[in-house]
Amino acid sequence: MTRKPRYLWLADQLRTPILRGEMPPGTRLPSRTRLARTYRVSEQISRTALRLLVTEGLVEARPGSGYYVRDVPDVFRLCRTDATSGSGLGRLSREPFGTEQEIGEHPINERLRMREGEPVYRTTSRGLAEGRPLTLHRSWEPASLTVGTLRTPFDSAPEVGLLERLASAGYPVDRVVEEVGVRVLRDSEAALLDSAPGITVLVVERTHFSGDRPVETSDLIGSADQCRLLYKLTLARPRPRGRA
Structure with a gap:
């Protein structure tokens, strides 16, 4: 032995x-x-x-x-579901930081299947627990989808959700793909989370599709100590035996 x-x-x-x-x-x-x-x-x-x-x-x-x-930290469960595409922040409160237009960069261009130099809308928000930032959410969508309309993230009413806004622009979302991993926190992210760069964080990369076209992608970044992902998936009921 x-x-x-x-x-x-x-x-x-x-x-x-x-x-x-x-x-x-x-x-x-x-x-x-x-x-x-x-x-x-x-x-x-x-x-x-x-x-x-x-x-x-x-x-x-x-x-x-x-x-x-160490003190045992509170655990926050972030609900991921196939029924909706909301924030999934659970008990965390959402603090929006606003939207900016920028030129898409790798790997966002690859996730959105965009050419180099095309503009995107980047929206940033945080999830707070008792006023302390615990998660960071960044999303990107091709500006070409809604530019010149009242359905951009700048122009749409705050209560209008992503799915409703994209559907009204002619891009109904019918598929969502998520990839979950861990990595170290980067400098720009650490500043928004009031944390130290280099710590281990949980990352959920989510991409919304309309048909075969990716219309929005996002990163949900959270403390590996305090964040858990809770998946609720609907399964088709098996048919009783003997029925055609």
């Missing part, structure tokens, strides 16, 4: 009492030196074990102070 690396073994010794509630949030963990002496390991091993617990979200490092057991 392969022997478990010592840093994993040490992380287990610390993780177990944390998960059992024996070390409540705010508890200061022993220093790297003290851990090394207590468990008879090197300081490199104790440092690696503590960093692993930080990565798992159980412990936080406070510069100049040490390592502490």
Whole structure:
């Protein structure tokens, strides 16, 4: 049997009492030196074990102070459904930032199947929990679809949703594709989320189609610690046996 690396073994010794509630949030963990002496390991091993617990979200490092057991963060479920294409923000409140026209760039051009140099409308909003930003939503749509009409994101009434607006412009949405992944938070996104660049975030790339044409694409970016995606999908009922 392969022997478990010592840093994993040490992380287990610390993780177990944390998960059992024996070390409540705010508890200061022993220093790297003290851990090394207590468990008879090197300081490199104790440092690696503590960093692993930080990565798992159980412990936080406070510069100049040490390592502490983290508070359990509230979890917000973002509903994804095949019935509507709303914000899906659940208990989060939406804070709009407005719409701007810009020249589309890669990879947005690729997702919208647009040529280089074509303009898009970019709309930005945030999802707030008790006034604190938790999610960032950015959407892009080809300006050519609604330019010169009263159905652009600039001209449409706030209460008119995306699907209704595009349908009235002659592009009824009949298909939605989502791709979910994780990546690090970028500088421009971190500024809007009042967070630090480089942390791990959950990203939902959603694209709306009218027939085979993509008419809007968006990124929903949320804290990996606090955001969960809740999918509600409708399944066709199986026909009873014996019926044609």
